[in-house]
Amino acid sequence: MDNNDQILDEFLQEVQEIFDQLDLDFVALEQNPDDKKLVGDIFRAMHTLKGSSGFFAFHRLEKVAHAGESLLSKIRDGAFALNEEITDALLATSDRLREIVANIQKQRTESAGDDTALIEWLKFLTDGGKGFPRPGKVVTSPPPQAATTAIEQSTNEQEKSTEPSISFQEPSPLLVADPLEVPEVRDAAEPERSTELAAPIKVSVELLDKLMNLVSEMVLARNRLLSFARTSGDLTFNNTVRRIDAVTLELQERMMKTRMQPINQVWNKFPRLVRDIAQDTGKKVDLIQIGAETELDRTLLEGIRDPLVHIIRNSVDHGIESPEERVAKGKPEQGTVTLRSFHENGMVVIEITDDGAGINLPLVARTAVAKGLVSAERVAKLTEREIIDFIYLPGFSTKDRITNLSGRGVGMDVVRTNIQEIGGNVDIATSSQGTRLRLSIPLTLAIMPAVFVRCKEHSYAIPQVNVFEMLRYEPQEGVPGVEDFYGVRVFRLRDKLIPLLFLNRELKLDNQLPPVDQPLNIVIVQAAGIRFGLVVDEVLDMQEVVVKSVGPLLRGTPVYSGITILGNGCVALIFDVAAIAVRSGIIAKLADNQFEQDISSTVDDKTIEQQMLLFDLLGLERIVMPLDAVDRLEMITASRIDRRGNEAVVVYGNKIMKLIPLTNYVEGATHRGLYGDETVPVIVHYHESQPIGFIVKKVHNIVSVPTQAVMVTQPQRGIIGSVIVNDSVMSILNVKEVLSLSGIGHFDDPAFAPGAEDVKGVISMDQEMK
């Protein structure tokens, strides 16, 4: 019961915030009736309110909010503009909602009441009507306080008749006539409210960050003070320092604690939510929660609450099929929604998996065409991922029928907006076996335990979640330990061979490999399902670290998941163990349970696919080059092309662009005099900030090339290898070689490994070619 009370309190607080925002938004909307964003905000607020009230089974609240939302959705879609009457109705709706909530706050349950008049009015307006007979005129009634004070069960009957009047008569003239009066209305209600709920103070993230930084600074100052106190003989001074030390320590601990909470805080609402939706839709759904104890920064927790509600509602309402359908498909009658949360690569990952029907991609594509978002011929060329992207657009819904649960096309855009606001991202994988949404939320604000190791003169942190064990290897006569496995050092750990990575080599600090018989400090780590040993110079200690972002310049260096400030004020980099494993090439695939594999295989295919541009050359068709190497596509009229010695150049912006006819450098293509009066397609590639134009015959489109399908063919000039996409063979252009042959680039130019981080297959093969 306590738990429910707490949830209700949270709900009431949330609703109060929504109302406060709504008031401001309405006033702003009156002044800028054309502000689409504002309408969207109000709409979303209403939607959230409806969703939350559905969860508590506050039916009046839900119905009124639903009616208001319907009207707002018309305005949002531009079906008609805001006029005075609609504003009146919306304000009345807002007031009615507020009033119902005020009652809930006192009675802890929804009081009875009749909202039909208001709902009728809203429906009337939603259908495009004008001039609805105002209920305000009909009823003469007591002032609003009467409704909120009359809470006895026995007076409910009477209330029914009086209630509708209040919201119509009272706010309409007041709010519409003079929007500036609105805050007063709210203020009047405030004192009464505050006696009911002692709302905790909201502190902005920036302030918390600032405080956090100040505390770290204080710790550093204390450290200096401590070392000073050691050399000082003054007893009073030393005692004071000791006191400061103790207080600082506690301050630091408390500061960190204020931020972390288990994700369970949000999750514990969901069993009920799932049950209710399942019941409403006549489905059988089981909710499984894994990793509910995963701790998350509180500010982040708040950020994921609404998105999770939306996602779960979608999963149950849209995803899971009806029991009959499931049985027919050979699935268990009862559907399963799984929530899983864990730390991975310095991110908190929350996965919401259902074993339902999956997203109907053809339907999404058709809807996108029907809504005029994309042309029919274009949509046929889109990748699955691009089609999925449509569902993030505001107002996109494939449901022709609007239920009060979902189908309005609110949802995924809200989910993505909210998650992106806290710096995370959303990934969807879908198949007929189900859908998995993966929310990755960065640990920018989070704190985690990490093991510090030293390599050469610097120390690095390894997230403790990745650390399996730490050991010191002392070679002994006759006992096998570190061995040479044909050039790869392996370690025999309890009779299993574990590959070793030498940190100094992985980080390219030097290339030394210690002799086999030398003692080693090995940190056994685990990432993406495989275990390997990281050989370090020294294992230092374990510390709780505050993870900070590495900033924009390390985006191309995925070896580090974050950075942290040490006690002495220096900074240390935090490894992304999985990225190190990937980099070193020892990554293997994670074998999880069957269902997971079904979905993850589709996901994995995506992540190791590379986007390539497909084009033709004369006499040689279907050539691709990495999209990263493509900066622009241009059509250049032959008459604009100048000859400069042997080179063909064209004025491009304020620069001179050298043109390279690819046919001259790629074996198998037909040479031809370049210039006629036609325009030639040119792929612009920037090499050391100079534009280079590759002349091709025809540019097609962008294709996703699975890198594992790359095959090395016989070396052919200008071509790295071939790849099979949709049953046709494509040749991959060797950009590097072409540039080199045309006298521009060098083979070893580091700038010429576009997308190297993403595409192991191509790159390793590329290296073989050299």
Place this chain on the structure above:
Amino acid sequence: MSRSGSYATFYVDNFFFGIPIAIGVEVTKGQEVTPVPLGPKEVAGFFNLRGQIVTAIDMRVRLGLQTNKEQPDIVSIFFQNQDALFALMVDRVGDFTQVTEATFEETPSNLDATARELIVGAHKLADKLLLILDTHKIVSGVKLVQH
């Protein structure tokens, strides 16, 4: 970008550079920079400035000049480029200088490509040229993927 105003100045190699102090400049010295193995070569490393992580950019590398083994000064420039802080590692820090529009001269067109990207123009001072750097370009032009 307004051409007149106050500039924080510093030396890299034989060149005299300035960045507008309007973006918030602070000069710090003797920071211990933690290097980033495998990171972009322009990034000298990171250091902590009052609890915030600062990315230090080695201006010699960034400008394509000869590297200097001596411990350089650090000029920290503060600007909110995606909420991150950056510092430029330079040879020596100069004074704050006030200049007017009148002394400004555009970049000559035969300037080296890297330099032209970074240098907006120059102010003709009595004894030398003050080369004005575009701080955003310094950061945004760093090649992220290196091998």
